[in-house]
Amino acid sequence: MEELISALKKLPGIGQRSARRIAFHLFKMDEAELNDLGGLISHLKDGLYTCKLCGNITEHDPCDICDDPLRDRKTLCVVQDVEALTAFEQSGSYNGLYHVLGSSVSPLKDDDLSDEAAEFLVKHIEEVKPDEVIIATNPKVEGDMAYYTLLDVLRNSGVPNITRIAYGLPVGGSIVFADRFTLHTAIEARRPII
Template sequence: MFQLKDFEKCVFELSKLPGIGRKTATRLALFLLKMDKKDVLALTKSIEALKDKIRFCKICGSLTDEEICSICKDATRDKTTICVVEEAKDVILIENSGNYNGLYHVLGGRISPLDGITPDVLSFDKLISRIEEGNIKEIIIATNPDVDGETTAYYLKKILSDYSMLKITRIATGLAVGSHLEYSDEFAILKALENRREI
């Protein structure tokens, strides 16, 4: 068996990353070996800087390099609307779509009892405090439209039903925009029929 301590260690560490198995990790390690030393250092330093400087916003849980994120601090944004998402990356996706001007709330995951993720490990309490403290008028539930995401949306709707002044909405789901019936699965078509709207 061919073994080189530093090489094996690097392959082992790389293969801890999601979607990277032993073979891909070996390929990456060989690529790193062929890269310029300064490019490799740029990579490792950028990972360390990411870990040192980027954290989660104290209010909404999205990514920031300060205590409070730029969205929560922005005075021009609509402070009466909160869009609830599963993960911090969803905030980036919605921001890049370009037309949403409200606030966010990152749950930190979605309810999935089989994986041990029950409502108490997600940040529902913090969302309730934000609703009680602020002048919130609308909650947009933007969890993913799959089984766990729908469960989370349903749970959220239930705990928010006490707040009668709140308008609770769910992002539109159905056939993917730009797709064809032919390439959609039965469940998507079923849901698209169920959620049909007058035009």
């Protein structure tokens, strides 16, 4: 039980009390349900890949988005993680390509954009040659740090237009939890940076 609680505590947003509550709840579930859940977790990564171009999670590489000829291939939207990509997709307000940074950028925690993440982005830009790169990291202190770090990388990449998603997103909020109208406004009202 203690091992399970420690494992659950590693999940985002789960502290000691929640982990304990979930562990006891699992203990009360019947065996078949528990096996189904365990099976889903243990097979989660079967047949799933990280897209070599954009970092999206996909069943085939490159992913459906990178492979879709109907998308605007001259616009690249840089997001923190696959959850943010999914949020933009569900909002239906963006039809370009994405780039998923993956690594968390937080110099406050001595955790800058890794060299690998920066190289991965530059490689993608060289491949796609976008006219515009939209920086769509979360508007919070950590996100702002991500923004400046990204800006340094992008300034040297020769992209003609670098924009950032604009108002509509609450500071301190997360793109993942924003509703589709808010995301729509944020994309539509993006502004040029350089």
